[in-house]
Amino acid sequence: MSATTPELKRVVTGALVGTALEWYDFFIYGTAAALVFNQLFFTEADPAAGTIAAFATFGVGFVVRPFGGILFGHLGDKIGRRSTLIITTVIMGVSTGLIGLLPTYPSIGVWAPILLTLLRVCQGLGAGAEFGGAATLLAEHAPQGRRGYYASYAQTGVQIGLVLGTSAFLLVQLLPQQEIVSWGWRVPFLVSFALIGVALYVRLRVSESPVFREMERTREIVRLPIKDAVARYPRNFLVGVGAHICDTAVVYTLATFSVAYATSRLGLDSHTALLGVIFFGLTVIVLQPIYGHLSDRVGRRPLNLFSVVFVAVFAFPYFLMVNTGVPWLVWLAMMVMGAFGFAPQVAVQPVFYAELFGARVRYTGFAASRELGAAVAGFSPLIGAALAARMGGAPWLVAAFLIGTAVISFAAFYASRESKDMDITAFDPLHRRLVEE
Secondary structure: OOHHHHHHHHHHHHHHHHHHHHHHHHHHHHHHHHOOHHHHOOOOOHHHHHHHHOOOOOOHHHHHHHHHHHHHHHHHHOHHHHHHHHHHHHHHHHHHHHHOOOOOHHHHHHHHHHHHHHHHHHHHHHHHHHHHOOOOHHHHHHHOOOHHHHHHHHHHHHHHHHHHHHHHHHHOOOOOOHHHHHOHHHHHHHHHHHHHHHHHHHHHOOOOOOOHHHHHHHOOOOOHHHHHHHHHOOHHHHHHHHOHOOOOOOOOHHHHHHHHHHOOOOOOOHHHHHHHHHHHHHHHHHHHHHHHHHHHHHOOHHHHHHHHHHHHHHHHHHHHHOOOOOOHHHHHHHHHHHHHHHHHHHHHHHHHHHHOOOOOHHHHHHHHHHHHHHHHHHHHHHHHHHHHHOEEEHHHHHHHHHHHHHHHOOOOHHHHHOOOOOOOOOOOHHHHHHHHO
């Protein structure tokens, strides 16, 4: 039931463009939280406390992501992968654009952070289903034996979103500081209104998953996918939760906490810090299809295990390099962590999660388990800021925190079973026997 070549190209393009634009929306919030939100929405707090408060609202998006995964995953397993992605595109685009229209604390007082948090909740609901849907659609269209390669483009889109969002704020930083605070910070958010149209245009041209169409034809759609996902795949569901903790902690420690740390503690200018994030993202983008292809040859499990071990080994050297304050060493640290500690596990992630669950509950199981892991690790910038504050600004407890997340994900990957040769079209029983025995 794999797609024809022209159809597969449309699916890859749709996933790449759609995830890039939607995760642009999600990532720009983190950059704004690191650079300006403490001045705009939490002005009554001292700078350190304001940054922590801004990171707390950033983390709220992760708390609601599992609910988005369950809600829209349910729709994805009931009405289709493609239709659900259309809905999440609108939710993400509108909520992000509205952030750019918000009045700030000096204008409306406490209502400013309240409204900001509510829109972050909407972002989290949309993000909770976005990646799972795009990756499921890709995996179910891809041919056997090349599923890891094609599915990796869902994660490539996420990293393009990171680079686009960071680049947007890098351009904003060219403005005078007074202009940035008064109106410049709004521009990256307002651009999202225009990006909705682009994402919808691309996604409306993508066909529904052949696996889902077969489910509809044979009436294999289940009434309550989340119940079946947990009941039929309890072990795999827990593996899915633990597997997403380390990479979430890594990317937001680098892309959000490290930016705030480098600018506020080390005195680097924001351009230097943001360039590091861009170099990190570009490194990961280049390596995604390579690692995806490699996973089709050596398997998902070896790459996952290697990646989290590297995070644990490199956590302290990473901060030693960043702590020098030398720009090229900061950039190199981010690129090395991206190349070996982050890129392997996130390149494999789309297909790894798709293979954890049978077709009837794949979207729900994928999105719900992954986003529960994201909720656990999504407060990494907040935790990092608090840990650094306890150490008088030193980042060594943050490095220990990264090692802790690597240990959790290592346990999850160790408990997983190799699944690169499974039949992804299986509705349920054969899949469970292959993966869990």
